[in-house]
Amino acid sequence: MLRKLLILFILCISVVEAKLPELTPSDVKTKTEEILKSHATHKALTPEISKRILTNFIEELDPLKTYFLYEDVEIWINPTDNLLKKIQEGLKQGDFIEFKKIHSKMIEAIERRNELERKIEASELPQNVDVKDITEEKWTVTTEELISKLLKLKAMIIETANKLPDESKEEILQLTKKRRLNNETEILNTFSNDNDILVNTYLLKSIATALDSHTNYFTPSEASQFMIQVQQRLFGIGVQLKDSLHGLQIMRIIEGGPSDKNGKIKINDRIIAVNNQPIIGMDMAEAVEYIRGEKGTKVQLTILRNTQDNTTEKVNIEIVRDEVVLEDSRIESSYEPYGEGVIAHIRLYSFYQDNNTSSAQDIKKALDKLKNEHKIKGIVLDLRGNTGGLLPQAVAVSGLFITKGVVVGIKDNTNHLQYLRNTDGKTIWDGPLVVLVNKASASASEIVAQALQDYGRAIVVGDHHTYGKGSFQTFTLDPTPNAKVNPKGEYKITRGKYYTVSGKSPQLVGVKSDIEVPGILSDIEIGEKFTKYPLENDQIDPNFDDNLSDIPQMHRKKLSLIYKNNIQTIISTYTQYLETLNNNTKKRILNNKNYQNFLEELKKKHYESASIELFGQSDLQLVETFNIIKDLIYLTSMDDKHFD
Numbered sequence: 251m252l253r254k255l256l257i258l259f260i261l262c263i264s265v266v267e268a269k270l271p272e273l274t275p276s277d278v279k280t281k282t283e284e285i286l287k288s289h290a291t292h293k294a295l296t297p298e299i300s301k302r303i304l305t306n307f308i309e310e311l312d313p314l315k316t317y318f319l320y321e322d323v324e325i326w327i328n329p330t331d332n333l334l335k336k337i338q339e340g341l342k343q344g345d346f347i348e349f350k351k352i353h354s355k356m357i358e359a360i361e362r363r364n365e366l367e368r369k370i371e372a373s374e375l376p377q378n379v380d381v382k383d384i385t386e387e388k389w390t391v392t393t394e395e396l397i398s399k400l401l402k403l404k405a406m407i408i409e410t411a412n413k414l415p416d417e418s419k420e421e422i423l424q425l426t427k428k429r430r431l432n433n434e435t436e437i438l439n440t441f442s443n444d445n446d447i448l449v450n451t452y453l454l455k456s457i458a459t460a461l462d463s464h465t466n467y468f469t470p471s472e473a474s475q476f477m478i479q480v481q482q483r484l485f486g487i488g489v490q491l492k493d494s495l496h497g498l499q500i501m502r503i504i505e506g507g508p509s510d511k512n513g514k515i516k517i518n519d520r521i522i523a524v525n526n527q528p529i530i531g532m533d534m535a536e537a538v539e540y541i542r543g544e545k546g547t548k549v550q551l552t553i554l555r556n557t558q559d560n561t562t563e564k565v566n567i568e569i570v571r572d573e574v575v576l577e578d579s580r581i582e583s584s585y586e587p588y589g590e591g592v593i594a595h596i597r598l599y600s601f602y603q604d605n606n607t608s609s610a611q612d613i614k615k616a617l618d619k620l621k622n623e624h625k626i627k628g629i630v631l632d633l634r635g636n637t638g639g640l641l642p643q644a645v646a647v648s649g650l651f652i653t654k655g656v657v658v659g660i661k662d663n664t665n666h667l668q669y670l671r672n673t674d675g676k677t678i679w680d681g682p683l684v685v686l687v688n689k690a691s692a693s694a695s696e697i698v699a700q701a702l703q704d705y706g707r708a709i710v711v712g713d714h715h716t717y718g719k720g721s722f723q724t725f726t727l728d729p730t731p732n733a734k735v736n737p738k739g740e741y742k743i744t745r746g747k748y749y750t751v752s753g754k755s756p757q758l759v760g761v762k763s764d765i766e767v768p769g770i771l772s773d774i775e776i777g778e779k780f781t782k783y784p785l786e787n788d789q790i791d792p793n794f795d796d797n798l799s800d801i802p803q804m805h806r807k808k809l810s811l812i813y814k815n816n817i818q819t820i821i822s823t824y825t826q827y828l829e830t831l832n833n834n835t836k837k838r839i840l841n842n843k844n845y846q847n848f849l850e851e852l853k854k855k856h857y858e859s860a861s862i863e864l865f866g867q868s869d870l871q872l873v874e875t876f877n878i879i880k881d882l883i884y885l886t887s888m889d890d891k892h893f894d
Contacts (some may be wrong), residue, residue, distance in 0.1 A: 252341075271469055271739050273450040275344035280459050282341065282823055285465065290663050290721065290746045291785060291863055295341050297334040299460050302783060304329060304337065306456035312418055317359035317400060320389040326352060326412045327389075340459070351435070351448050360411065366397055375405040410522060410529045410530055412496060413554055413564045422522075422530040429532065450741075458741055463781035464723050468740045473740040474728055486542045486571035487549065487586060489515065497530060497554060498521040499536055507572070514567045516555065523552035543571045580609065583616035591625030595872075601639030601647065601694040606855065609639070610646035614678050617650075627878045628682035629755045631698075632872070633818065634712065634769070638693025641722070641748075646669045648701045650678045651708065655751060655818035656793045657701045660722065662746040667795065668800050675816045682886060683708040684879045689771040692717035696756035697748055704752040704794075706821035709764045709882065710873050711833070713771055718778035720748045720757030721785055743764065749790045756789040763870040764824075765832050765878060767839075769871035773852040834881055835874060845870050 286293055302324045312318050324349070325333070337348050379402045390396040409542055413423040439445060451469065458467040468476055488507020492499045497520030500509075509515045524540035543549060553565045580599050585592040596616060601609045613631075638644075645657040649672030661667045685699045685708045696716045701710035727733055727740040730824055749755045758779050778784045796805045797819065839845050848870055 268742060269292065269471075270447050270451045271737060273447060273454065275346060275446075275450060275713070276456050277292060277307070278346075279342075279344040279740055281454060282466070285447055285458060285461070285467075285741060285743055288663055288724070288743045288745060289461050289465065290744045295338050297331065297338060300334045300338045300341065302328055303341070303453070303456045303459035304348075306459050307352060307452055308451040310456055311352065311356045312386060314397070314403075315386075315389050317363050318358065318389060319359075319396060320391045321634055322355050322359060323352070342835045346449055349453050350445075353445065353449050355438055360438060360765070362393075363400075364434075366393070366400060370397060370401055370404070373401060375408065376402055376749070377405070379405045379409070381406065392402050393656060397593035401705070407530065410520075410554065411503055411528075412776065413562065422528045425528065425532055426530060443565065452728065453738070460783065462744050463778070464719075464721060464742065464744045464785050465713075468742070469551050469738050470735045472735055473735045474742075476725075476727075476742075485762065486545075487515075487569050487796055488572070489549070491521075491534070491538070496581065499535065512567070512569050514555070514565070515551075515569075518556065520554045522554055525550050526552070527871050546570050547571050566633065579725070581612045583620070585620055585626075587865055588627050588880060588883070591627040592620065593876060594620050594626050595628045595632060595876075597634075598630065598636055598647070600636060601641075601803075602692075603643055609643045610650060613647060613650060617678055624682070626882045627681070629686050630678055630686055630710070630847050630872075630875055630879055632686045632875075633691045633695040634686055634688040634871075635690045636692075636695040637690065637717075638695060638719070641670065641694060641697070644694035644697040644701075648698050649674050649722050651680070651702060652705055652818040653677060654784075654813055655705070655749065656699045657750075657797050659749040659753075659793065660746060661749065661790065664792075667790065669796070671796070671813070673813055674819075682879055682882045684875060684882070685710050686708065686875045687716050687763065688710040688769050689713045689715070689717055689760075689774065689776050691761075691797035692719040693722075693748075694739055694760050696720065697750060700750040700752070700754060700761045703761065704750050704754070704820075706816050706824060707818075709824050709828070709878070710761060711765045711767050711878055712871065713769055714766050714845060715760035715762050715777075716756060717754055717776070718758050718784075720755040720778075720787070722748065747785065747788070751793055753790045753792045755787055755789065758784055761768060764828055767835060767871050767874045767878070768849060770852070821885070824882065827882060830885065831878055831881055835878060838874060838877060843871075845874075 276292070280296075286295070292299060308318065308323050308326060320327075329337070332350070340348065376398075384399065384403050384406065390399055406425065407426050436448065439448070454467045458465045486508070488504040488509045489500050490502040490504070492501045500515060500517055500519045500521070503509050503515060503517065517882065521537075521541070521734065522528065524537070526541055529540060530535040541549060541551075548568055548570055550566060550568050553562050554569055555565055557563055582597040582599075584595045588594065594617060596613055598609055603609070617626070617629070639658075648657045652672060654671065654673055654675045656669045656671050659667055659669045685702055687695065687699050687710060691699065691712075696719065699708075699710050699716065703710045721744045723742050723744050723815055725740065725742045727735060747755050747757055760777060784857060796813075798813070800808060801809055839849075
């Protein structure tokens with residue numbers, strides 16, 4: 251199931267059902283050419299891409315695999331070379347005949363599904379259905395298997411409905427049926443022109459997502475929803491949601507938002523009713539409208555929550571709505587006494603910059619305040635769950651801990667390589683530094699962690715590796731508020747990859763921790779490698795010496811005079827201690843019963859929580875990270891190699 255879940259530490263996109271754009275075959279052809287021209291690696295429609303497009307198109311029509319049988323789509327799932335060539339040529343010419351055939355087959359599948367729905371209406375339902383039975387990757391082979399799957403789907407919906415009052419139970423079933431019928435009506439529309447619009451829209455979506463896991467085509471309504479996320483203004487209760495078969499699942503609680511302040515909502519809770527109005531079966535966009543509301547107004551949520559004994563409890567929670575902007579909680583700072591000084595803990599949630607401040611400025615401000623009040627002995631830079639942000643801020647944050655030098659190289663779709671450097675030369679801290687990461691640390695977080703690790707300026711601690719997103723995207727819609735959306739839709743394209751000073755890219759593999767300290771995400775399959783069609787990992791040449799080759803010749807010499815005099819060198823200070831630090835950590839974790847209980851919980855088959863449930867009222871991963879930096883401070887001081 252975890253491969254199926256979209257773990258939303260990277261900003262979620264709500265798919266909104268709305269009127270389809272008036273796309274023509276010519277529009278599809280033109281937009282495909284534009285996307286291919288700008289894409290980081292794929293410049294033409296190949297047989298492999300054509301095969302992916304076929305798979306995507308089928309799954310656009312039948313995402314849960316509850317309509318098609320395997321025999322219905324076998325020729326497209328396992329296409330011959332000749333068929334792929336035909337499709338490839340058709341896509342170039344704007345001839346989408348094969349996709350219209352799939353659409354026609356879907357119409358037949360809808361008719362069969364409705365017959366089966368009538369047939370199973372009074373059938374006995376299975377008990378204790380596992381959601382994996384609904385989201386399995388394989389297509390059903392026989393009608394009997396499809397019936398079994400439909401019964402499981404119905405059982406899951408009814409199990410959820412049983413948590414509500416009797417008068418709401420039937421309403422949920424009717425809403426679920428209505429949602430299905432509305433989707434079918436859109437596909438069954440008998441007007442050929444409308445059918446072409448549906449095929450064209452689904453096809454363009456399928457083409458975009460066939461290139462990589464971050465390239466997307468958005469209908470106008472989807473583009474508007476995406477911009478809500480880009481502008482960091484979220485729903486009125488301060489959560490990020492995922493549409494599921496049995497309610498709106500809470501995937502993230504925004505720090506400092508209404509739900510966070512309320513304190514009663516938990517990750518993985520499922521909203522099944524809003525102000526006593528059942529939302530099971532509603533489109534996500536419609537359900538969200540019930541949750542949204544004026545600032546200061548109250549909303550009552552009916553929540554289903556899985557308990558530790560594998561039962562489900564129903565909870566009613568009242569929350570006061572408010573506007574939620576992610577910048578409300580960008581950074582947190584604290585400290586822990588150590589010897590005659592303190593160890594600073596800086597938790598950075600994103601890489602941001604506006605007219606008033608930035609992530610680098612706020613870190614500097616927090617550390618300056620601590621320096622004025624205490625003697626700092628070491629720093630833990632906590633990037634767990636930080637999914638990135640502005641690339642220049644990744645450079646600026648790295649620059650707080652290194653002098654001058656390359657932080658990241660960007661190679662775009664034309665293979666042009668540009669380096670972003672820290673040229674300030676002024677560090678705010680040159681002492682013991684640990685960067686704490688987890689599998690949700692992505693993009694700009696990975697750049698900072700990898701760059702500081704490359705230079706030997708920090709020890710990276712946490713989950714075995716980070717998320718693995720080493721690519722960057724551009725969006726066709728102007729991100730300024732109230733920008734006009736193209737009525738033909740917008741698209742987001744992967745334009746290139748990031749590489750740190752060592753030439754490594756976090757793409758697919760992430761940043762590997764020097765010392766592995768398991769956390770809440772350690773046993774969960776999330777990351778770039780679990781996304782659909784991710785780009786491959788590669789490397790470029792290291793650039794520690796930095797010959798300024800990407801700078802125009804006329805400026806290179808002048809820049810070299812002011813840049814080269816204090817360039818950051820590779821530091822090996824911490825390398826000699828890594829074996830000792832690793833051994834100490836392993837012993838502490840092994841002898842910590844609380845930690846061992848925590849690790850056992852992580853291994854449980856159904857343990858999927860993205861929240862940090864505190865064992866023994868402490869964040870065990872953070873506690874051990876503090877132990878590591880204490881060891882590091884001690885070891886460096888014993889060797890008389892401590893930093894002033």
